[in-house]
Amino acid sequence: MARISSSQYLWLGLLVLALILHFSPGPLGAFVTYPTEWVVSVTDQMNVAMRWFVDAFGPVFKAIGWLLEWPVFAAQKILAFLPWSVTCFIFMALSYLASGWRLALFALAAMLYMAGIGYWAESMNSLAIVLISVPMAIAVGFGLGVFGFYSKRARRIIMPLLDLLQTIPAFAYLLPILILFGFGTTVGLVASVLFAFPPTVRNTILGLRAVSAEIIEAGEISGANARQLFWKVRFPAAKSQILLGVNQTTMAALSMVIIASIIGGTNDIGWEVLSTMRKAQFGESLLAGFVIALMAMLLDRITHAFATRDRAISSDEKALKSWHLVLAIAGAVWLLSLVVPALAEWPENLVFDPAPAMNTGLENFILNWRLVLEAIKNSAFFFVMLPVKIGLIQAVSPFTWGFALTPVLSFAYAAALVVIAGFALVRARAAMGVTVLLIGATLYIGLTTMPWAVVLAAFVLLSYQTAGARLAIGTALGLGFLVIIGLWPQSALSIYLCGVGVFICFVLGSGIGIWAAHSQTVSTIVRPVIDTLQTMPLFVILIPFVMIFKIGEFTALLAIIAYAIVPAIRYTEHGLRNLPPDIIESATTLGATPAQLLFKVKLPLALPAIMLGLNQTIIYGISMLVITALVGTNGLGQRIYIGLGDGDFGVGMTAGIGMAIIAMIADRITQSVSLRKQQALGLKTEML
């Protein structure tokens, strides 16, 4: 028989409270559903404040926006002016210099696809914004990074700011920028700079700090002055790390440029995906989505290769010479394109358009497989999602499950839970017993129908137990704020959908991660798939799921899983593969079977890494959740979308803040679990 600890009693108390509030709240009804008359709406005030701000400073922002438009227009004009063959050659040359022939061939294929499929102009328009926003983001990021490196005080302000910027979902950035700068190209540019600069800051600080003391001393003793010490010692020694930041910045910029096209008015590739998706022209949508995917992969591979390429191959003088060569050939190609028009503009009759065929094929597929698809969708929805959302108590009905939840069944369910919990308790697993009861009760009542006070108390309790009083207070204030401004129902919906997605990702992803850690074959198959998924801009991932399952929560869930499973797999595999070998060896010598080795040694030791993976899974899940508002999910994401559509700052912004609050609480809880485990185990686990 195990002893139940005091914190477990607290959880059991909460369970009892949940049951009482749910079944007979009596005078405590306000704790079940927050009364509308108590809601203090802040949206109007925020709109008033914003309007005042725009009236006061609008012209300044408009002027800045006007200034910022010029380089974008210039880049767009240049890319439109250049024959496709020249642009294609330049990208091939870049790829070759960065990595070699294989990447150059990939560049050629990607560029041929863009031109051949007839999306050249749109692709170049998007690329132009990226090409302008990336240097700006790098300049901002590098400047802040260097400042943060030298000044501890600056770092103390910059780091939390970065945390905040990276937890605010991409969508939420757009609204204030839209209101301040007005419709136009600038929105995409500013949003992508803001969204993309944090990785450069982080990696700059990280890289500069990682330069070993001896290298600095070697520079000093050689007589370097302050300027030389930075530009000739610190910076070059940190360059690889900084370039990794540039890689991440480029990917974020592209992702944001694509997302920003949702405000419309721009003839770019993101808009192409979105508008065709809205018209249910999934063939076109998928083809355009491929363009984005290819662009993402190409930019990723090029910048990544520049960051990690072997120093021995590259030397300044050689690079300079090859650049002259590249420019010369580019010039030659351009001259050639004056003679051969096909090289200047992709010939109309060579445009390959498989979209109609794809649409027909898709229709046929859906017609033929309709029953299967619906069966999948409905069973997932009725048997998994609905119970979590509104509880067995409402989800089980003759229509959904084929039978009604009679009192007898309810009683049997409760009895089964108690028996399992009791058995766990006898087997000295009190924590497991309590967990079974909690999960059972939550399933019965439902996450969104759970009294708000109970959910809030549960998060506060969890924060307190994992990270201490400070986070608990923060959690209480943050969630309390959402309750008071009347966003609780939407927040609960978001927590539910994201929670289900994250849970599935975690289980499935850890499983795949474990498998990949033990099998090289699985690892080599999984690695490129998750690499590709990670570089994919968010709403490209939506396309295939929308095509097959139409709009709805199930589609959203699949998209969340596809995107957020990446860190779960990656961190689990990484954690398991990088354990101290002597511990594994000693356990093997002690006679541990492979299963014992996994469950009793490896997994406990890899837990910090797995928790960091969970952390990233949640952040990924939340950013995808917001995008899934496009396919009709309710919750905070939808409010952001509505705010964006109506230009309603208050509505969009409160929802954005709500998302950020939830993301930050989840982030802090998982981070501190990982940190505590790391300290307890004496290990150090890095963010990947």
Add this chain to the structure above:
Amino acid sequence: MPGTDPTPLEVKLSCRHIWKVYGTHPDRFFSNKSGRLPDGVDPLNHAQEIRDSNHIVAGANVSFDVHVGEIFVIMGLSGSGKSTIVRCLSRLVEPTAGEVLLDGQNLLDINKRELIEFRRHKMGMVFQNFGLMPHLNVLDNVAFPLELQGIDVKERRRRAQEIIDLVGLEGREASFPSQLSGGQQQRVGIARSLAVKPELWFLDEPFSALDPLIRKQMQDEFLRLQRELHKSIVFITHDFMEALRIADRMAIMRDGEVVQIGRPVDLILNPVDDYVREFTNDVPWELVLTAGDIADPAHKFAKGMGHISADTSVATLLPYLADHEAGVVVRDGDGNDMGVVNARRVIEALASGVQNPAQVGM
């Protein structure tokens, strides 16, 4: 004392009362910057006082001279403050108090710009973990100090090439540090530190990160270079045997304080305390003791005895003594006979040395 050079040595670098204190207010323990304490204050007590006020004493009243062309070794266990002291000499670490006199000029008085000039032209340093620039190849790493001086590419590469040839790295000029073995990397480190033809050469545990075999090789290499270059050297090590091999004179440090300074043999023969004796215990005496150390002036000279110079090590003598029972006459540098060494004398010295080394040879 036997073996003392009669001509007074020219002092290159003089380190006077160096203190390095870490903590919240390190300056408050010193009334002036010279590091000299008021009369009647014992430095050891003062250091303890500083420790008692929650400060860390990395260097306490450290004083020593480095002569022109001398290898001066600072030996101590990790945490004894030896690395801090060598950094104080070049102001990589700013001493809390004291004086560092280079050719009579106090380095702690000069401004940043002058300091940079000093570093560019007078000092070279070799680091334990090499401290090579990962982004530069061997040639450019060696040329790096020259680059900082603004010397043009051709000239600095030419000069770097000379040094590379000197340290035996020819053929690896285009390699990057990550492609070299530890021993090769440290050759690059040595070459770089010599690129500006410095007068002062600091080596901070240069061979500690290397395999024992390579270490031995590098020590020989280092001694060869020094015979050619005659630098004034401060060499840091935690390895007593290494110190014995290369030191002209050495200092032993503990807890930031210098415990004893002298020639290796002086330390072995007259350790000031048990701490120093700990190190000397494991020393193979026959390698350290020289004929001069154990020559017996009272012993009668016999006809037909051979003679050897005073700095011959006892180990080299052993085969000779095995054949010549009478022994051998020891002669100092000026050709004066110092006394006789025979087999019995050697055995006495080796045996008694273990018990009470202070009496050997006296």
